Amino acid sequence: MSDRRPRLxxxxxxxxxxxxxxxxxxxxxxxxxxxxxxxxxxxxxQAFLRRLADEKGLIVLTDSxxxxxxxxxxxxxxxxxxxxIHLYIPQIEGKExxxxxxxxxxxxxxxxxxxxxxxxxxxxxxxxxxxxxxPSYEAVTKAMLYADGLSGKCDSAERRAAxxxxxxxxxxxxxxxxxxxxxxxxxxxxxxxxxxxxxxxGDF
Numbered sequence: 001m002s003d004r005r006p007r008l009x010x011x012x013x014x015x016x017x018x019x020x021x022x023x024x025x026x027x028x029x030x031x032x033x034x035x036x037x038x039x040x041x042x043x044x045x046q047a048f049l050r051r052l053a054d055e056k057g058l059i060v061l062t063d064s065x066x067x068x069x070x071x072x073x074x075x076x077x078x079x080x081x082x083x084x085i086h087l088y089i090p091q092i093e094g095k096e097x098x099x100x101x102x103x104x105x106x107x108x109x110x111x112x113x114x115x116x117x118x119x120x121x122x123x124x125x126x127x128x129x130x131x132x133x134x135p136s137y138e139a140v141t142k143a144m145l146y147a148d149g150l151s152g153k154c155d156s157a158e159r160r161a162a163x164x165x166x167x168x169x170x171x172x173x174x175x176x177x178x179x180x181x182x183x184x185x186x187x188x189x190x191x192x193x194x195x196x197x198x199x200x201x202g203d204f
Contacts, residue, residue, distance in 0.1 A: 006126035151175035
């Protein structure tokens, strides 16, 4: 049996970093976090999610508790309904191994779900053969980001923030997250237009 992780056919949004870690261990693709209720205050991230949902579609997978319900309700008010798929995990009593006590609801969150269950839940939204996920355009590479000073340099975070601001993306994206998003939005041609707009293409 192949241990290749199935690739998600669209981005997925989860609540926090431990949910992301769990899904990263099971799937390949763009997995984003709400960072809990801070999403309610982050207008830059809200705008980014609207744009991403409109262009690529978006899966929302939150915990099946009060907090998860609040986040879903908020997202329904800011995202295009026809472009968003809401998936739900079952309410299973228990606590995650890393926690000393159970959550207020007393149920497991996304991070505590069995891997086989999550694979079944997301199976309709994964790509089939490897050939079908090869982009038809030239992809942005880590070498390109490095050459333009967007990774591996002392001021790379500031340069990424400037590019993200110009594109309407969250300013605190890591180099890997930026790479994934640039390739989702259009690849190398899109990237070259973006860095030309910012004005630091090839000036590092």
